[in-house]
Amino acid sequence: MVKNEAIIDTCFIEKITSGGSKVENIKIVLEELEYKPVVHPYVAKHELSLHSYSNDLIETGYIRKIEYSEFVPDEDDKLMYEDYFYQVYEDMRQFLEAKGGPKQIEKLVLPKNQDIYSYHRQGSSLGDVHMILMAAFMRLPIILTEDSDIELLRTIAKKRVSLGDFRLDIYNGVELLKKIAANDTPSLTKKDLESILLNMGERSKRSELRAVWNEHHTTE
Template sequence: MKEILQNLDFQPVIHPYIWKNELEMYSYTEKLKNEGLIRIASYEEFLFDEDDTELYTQQFRELYKHLGEYYETTDSIKRADDLPDNCDIFNYRRAETSIGDVHVILMAAYMDIPVIFTEDGDISALKSIAKNRISNESYQMEIYNALDALELIIKRPDCIFSKKEIEKMLNEIKERPHRSKFKQLWDTYHGDNSK
């Protein structure tokens, strides 16, 4: 993980909701934070006053509803159940929903963060929201999963990973069926050697 983050020249910024509800309990993410490889955003960085918080809450509810409609029309196994009218979206948690994804998309839009990395099982839904509801002429949001990130790394002229290391990574992230594609990609950008 450290080498991937360093090789991409990104310093991930983690939404405070995601940190509190999904990552804080893991020692390896705490270590990444302590080593300065990831940064936890604070709400004060993108919600400056009560008006911002109200707008964010309204946009959150709209995007969450849109995501639920997308899941319904595509027969996705994921869901975005209706939120209770009085729920505090900053603390409300419900397993197997996409609350965290909506928080991440909104924070990225508010902070003009151009790239989101996710391992969400339904990345197509998130890309649809980003394209149709967030991106505009002055701001484009890209959403990548682990395979996309690996492709970005391979395409770098100074890629620090060998073809064998790329294969090992694919095995570790349970993406073994993509080994052939990524070997060919490696050969295209770094020559046909199996280093």
């Protein structure tokens, strides 16, 4: 396991690459921060494989697909992982129901001959639960996502899973660009960062990005 490995999800890849039209941007941004992208095998199989540009990032080895054997190496670990999965998912479902917002998820009832590794349902946040548990089991400290549910899942996981002093940082694409802008000696210019930001469809965040850059630099 590499220290600066960062778990990425589908919505992050889609946003940072502008839906696959600017695939080079994910490499530019992550290499600047020295992050090595990894993906949960569930997300790789059920989500990234559906799009040629994201699947290619795995096939070429740029994104490392983590295997289940790395974080659930034996039957005891597998049973523990599955137990946590159901608990975290149900906690999230109950929270969303109590909150009464537009997003609601159904109780997790698996069809016959399916399990949590094979079953996929659009909009159910199953992939998010898998990611947060892999982060906890492997002590991977970074998740890159555009999904706000991850913050909720982090809170739930802290209550359910024994994490000790493990800290998990969660960033979206705009936050990564701000991190680069705050670096003392970035290889990217302010114009480079603004271009990526515009490609991501985040024009409204340009003034924030400029403010971070100007706070740390006297040149463009």
